Amino acid sequence: MLLHVIPPPRGYTKAPxxxxxxxxLGSDAKVLVLYVQGLPEEHRDKALGEHARALRMTGRAYQKAKADLVTHGYVHEKRESIAGGRWRTVQVFSNQPLTDDQAARLRAGVPADGYERIGASAVPDAWSAPSAHSPTVGEPTGRVAGGQLPADEEQGEDSSRPPTEAAERREGGEGREEGESGAQPPARAEVAVAERVLLSLRHETRQLSLGAREARKLAAPAAEWLRRGVSARELRIALSSALPPDGVRSAIGFLGHRLVEKLPAPPEATAGLMGAAQPAPPQPLPLIACDGPGEEHLFRPHDAWVTTCGPCHREQQRAHAAELLARAEADPAPPPPTWRERVAAEARADGASG
Incomplete structure (x- = not known):
């Protein structure tokens, strides 16, 4: 699968x-979470079922999606009595699973473990509710400390910008001159592609998981493979296949050794070697006169023993088949003997031999 992702500059919803x-979780449940999470604050007073109808979900599909969200802690419901002897159902919606205690604190308006109550949903404290303005914007907020980053991922690896370029910008590299084109030179583009291939090896096997700094160190020797005509897919296969039976102890050491030891030859050397060993292509046979009936004509045979062109050869075959059929009709073969005649013949042969 080839993956091409363009991060939107604005008007998007973050999904864990x-x-x-x-x-x-089913696809309907995930779409419902993303849809409700991206709603402006003034639209969050509606029930979850109304949002599902806006997405044109059928009743059965909505009930299944809601059951999944309730089971896994994304939606919490509680019936409360209000004035006049009436009842209402309060729904707490979150894009992260919540416990019953956290949901109860959110219903009471008390922040629960880093979450605050916004409308009918729960979001991290530093988030701001999107407005109805197009494109959707929010109030500026400070940086969230101690986010929900997975334990096996490093900060900055999920950046939409290639890690090499992002690192150069952070370290204060050369600034772009005014009017200069934003396209990458060929060398830098190959390094960026090689770095993404190295970071994607974690999806092939956990043994080859690299951090952003480690992938940046190996990007230059990996880019040399791309310069020598190896595609990104072939590079990924070459690095992730035929691993040691006892496992990989150091991913950066193993990949660095493989990048050097298995580096393919330059295209020029490979082309020269193939040109020296490859025999010259066979020359086509000359035109000859056809032996078939009709006017004299020339054709190019596919082999030296062929003396008739294709149409004449097929015509000769049809004539030969018609001749055999005519002979069979003129002198038909006798019908085969019946089983009684065969048994009588066998009996006569046995009597003669006795």
Whole structure:
């Protein structure tokens, strides 16, 4: 699978990887979470069922999606009595699973473990509710300390910008001159592609997981493979296949050794070697006169023993078949003997031999 992702500059909704990759949630439940999360604050007073109708979900599909969200802690419901002897159902919606205690604190308006109550949903404290303005914007907020980053991922690896370029910008590299084109030179583009291939090896096997700094160190020797005509897919296969049976102890050491030891030859040397060993292509046979009936004509045979062109050869075959059929009709073969005649013949042969 070839993946091409263009991050939108504005008007988007952040989705936790835990939600997107959750195999226990159906697609309708995930779409419902993303839809409600991206709503402006003035639209959050509606029930979850009304949002599902806005997405054109059928009743059965909505009930299944809601059951999944309730089961896994994304939606909490509680019936409360209000004035006049009436009842209402309060729904707490979150893009992260909440416990019953956290949901109860949010219903009471008390922040629960880093979450605050916004409308009918729960979001991290530093988030701001999107407005109805197009494109959707929010109030500026400070940086969230101690976010929900997975334990096996490093800060900055999920950046939409290639790690090499992002690192150069952080370290104060050369600034772009006014009017200079934003396209990468070929060398830098190959390094960026090689770095993304190295970071994607974690999806092939956990043994080859690299951090952003480690992938940046190996990007230059990996880019040399791309310069020598190896595609990104072939590079990924070459680095992730035929691993040691006892496992990989150091991913950066193993990949660095493999990048050097298995580096393919330059295209010029390979082309020269193939040109020296490859025989010259066979020359086509000359035109000859056809032996078939009709006017004299020339054709190019596919082999030296061929003396008739294709149409004449097929015509000769049809004539030969018609001749055999005519002979069979003129002198038909006798019918085969019946089983009684065969048994009588066998009996006569046995009597003669006795």
């Amino acid at each position: 990887n835990e939600l997107v990759r959750n195999r226990r």
